[in-house]
Amino acid sequence: MRIHFLLSLLVALSVLIEQGEVSGNVSDPQTVQCHERSMLDASVVRVYHGEVGRLGCPVSHHLSAYNYSLIWYRVQPDQGLEKPINVSLPNPRITADHKWLWFQPAFSEDAGQYVCVVRNGTHDHRTTLQLEVLLRANNGCVSQAAEGSCVVKVPLEESAELNCPDLQEFQLSPKSTPVKVKWSNKNCSNFSPKKWVSIVNKDSKIVIHIMRQNMEGNYTCVVEYHSGGKTLSFTRVVTLKAKSSSRLPKTPIIHNPNLDQIFTVKLGSEGRLECRALVFDEDLKPQLWWEVNGKTLQQLSDSRFTNITSYKEDELGDRTMMSVLLIQKFSSQDLHFNYTCHAHNTKGSASRTAKLQPEEYLPSVELGCGLGVVLVVTLVLFVVYHVYHLELLLLYRAYCGPDESATDRKEYDVYISYARNSEEETFVLLTLRRVLENELGYKVFIFDRDSLPGGTITDETLSYVGRSRRLMVVLSPNYLVQGTQALLELKAGLDAMAQAGDLRVILVQYQPISRDSWVRELRRARVALALIQWKGEKSSDLSSRFWKQLQVELPVRRRKNTLSEDSPALPMTTYTHTYPQ
Structure with a gap:
């Protein structure tokens, strides 16, 4: 188990002992919100059939500084023509409010393309949006929202409150009043009414007394309100994830290079220096970079120096970042530079200087050539002995026998x-x-x-x-x-x-x-x-x-005229009769 999880558990146990009860009623739980979801920038909007939906028309800062008008059109599916949407009818189901086009509720026939045109007298700005209307079986709980789930991260062993996404935004719709928010847990069942659970539904919120990893999952909220004499609703899904405790010190920790590590570089080749550090979660805005003689690579302005940065996350969302410094055609002068790896987040900084040494020269070419010569000579000698071993034996006997x-x-x-x-x-x-x-x-x-x-x-x-x-x-x-x-x-x-x-x-x-x-x-x-x-x-x-x-x-007989290749052949008359083999 991870060490910071153990520390978090000890902190949480100490809090429980002070409170004197297992429930861990934490006062003033922190309210956490979804990660930012800009519906104004969404080109495709999904909504469930029979629920409230809206399309947002993006208006640039340049146009918003002047008086402008906004007109909504719908693209006819069969003809491809743009037809203006009449939002001035009494009690219309489709209304326009500022930058939003509301569907209260949206039906399957509303699916298609819509165009918003922003005019300020001199400029027209057109944006095409797509509305998709999805069917939901029996209006039951869903594990994936039509709009996509928003992610909420809660530290381990800490408390928090979760609100239903877009609740405040939908209260701004004309003459709408929220009346009820119903939550379903990750198993699509109602929350237990018991008081001593770690996570409960209270006052239209999810109250987390002690966050644990087994609570991770998708939670569904269904909001119902009255508007124009009708009861309307919309559904959202919150993805709850655990992260490491905020009570832990989260200053960056550099694992590589360590204090005893020495990088070996080869002169004339590419040098690779690897820096790896635990920089914790994304919310702390972590950074990792190399400096050469106190200068960043941008300040150094040397094309030989480049770096590759990557990261991976663990199950709690903590990041381990890695930055590889690449040095092309490493020279002896580069050995005298200081190479320092820096890690930084909002909690603090850390740095570590790399130690270098040149690779010992191995005469691989010379060794290879020498080994090749030895092999060739050995092969030649083997062939010579195999073909002329009798001659060699006779030569040896003639002089040394x-x-x-x-x-x-x-x-x-x-x-x-x-x-x-x-x-x-x-x-x-x-x-x-x-x-x-x-x-x-x-x-x-x-x-x-x-x-x-x-x-x-x-x-x-x-x-x-x-x-x-x-x-x-x-x-x-x-x-x-x-x-x-x-x-x-x-x-x-x-x-x-x-x-x-x-x-x-x-x-x-x-x-x-x-x-x-x-x-x-x-x-x-x-x-x-x-x-x-x-x-x-x-x-x-x-x-x-x-x-x-x-x-x-035969016995050794030293004679000057020893048997050789030039010896004359025996006369054929000496022995002419041959026999079958």
Whole structure:
């Protein structure tokens, strides 16, 4: 709950305690009137059927200084012609009185356009007015008046009296005497006759003993009087609203900028300084503005300085105003100015000076460019590595790779295992052996060529496999035949690789092999080892991917003529037979 409502409630309770009764009979309640409604300036006038209504002809101050005459005309609905209204008949229903054209009462056929002409001999002033006649069911209470409701604001926990609007004005009509005023509450029911209610109907007035928010709403008054032997009436609606107590101090309160707030401005950009203040209700004529070095924006005469002012009201009609000072192309010189927000109403004034600091410079452009360069370089390096990673590995091995021959004391670089008496034997002897020995400079061991006669095949195989740094297995369907020497070589190499770790196995796929026909040892090796595929003529060139992958798996051999893109292709006569993939 709002703090000023609590204060109002405490004030009201203290008044009740002093009076010693719950009713809160407040002496001398203040009489409040509707907010000003100028019927003379209304171009459209609405009245209920069977009630009194009037049209007002506005007369300018210039014409009222001279003798003038006023004539009323009615515009014929069908013909569009203006017909003078005869107001000199005995006991007419439509009469003219000074600036007013009276309808006592108004009927549905009176609806339409009317013209008043003001003449002073030299000038004619014409005004067109519209009369609307509304129907009301059973002449009952209405929540909205034909003329529109007038608004009355009463402070919380205070007393007031409400009169029916236009009561005094209608007493001025010819030979009219008010006789009765009947009020209906916001629920269109009669007021309770009880004495101890907060709001009662007394002497044709509404008496509010203690104003509360639940009393807000539209209240209807029906006035009846006699004129010309007839009983006439008119209906008005009063909208009752609560506002904050007048007993509270209502000097403006500036919420923003507060004492600890610092506005951050960016040099060269638009500066925004926001001032927000509680200035209370409209009746106090609140104002909110900025001053720069003690001058208002009008006095400053600098087009760079502008402001936007807005406000919002709470449920009690108190206003919170906001003024935003805009400074175009904020400069370092503007930092030395004093920016003061002022709030003022009829109860007092308040002011607050804003504190400013420049925004720290962030090299966003430089950071963005640097980040962009890093991303581009990273992308380029990723692409280069993805395309040339084999070349990069070979280059690294050529200069930084360890020379295994200096420490392992092994005799051979590569032991080639293959299926004997088959097509792959030609591939091994004429292609693999020649490139490895002649082009790359490796020492190759081929059992049928290099083994000594007279020994046991099993012992000799295990011995030579152990004396080699790499076991190159040339895979083909013939290689998988159980009981061949090739499988013995494969098992020996895998055991040496698993136990001592000084031998690595290289798998070269010469021909495609169905995975279902793989032996157990080969499945175990395939999980841990890469498979290099021979693709016939595509792999015959020394710069092909096959030879680069193979060289990465072989021991480091530092030679001046390292494998490169300019290496010559293998002669096509070396290996011309291709196999289906």
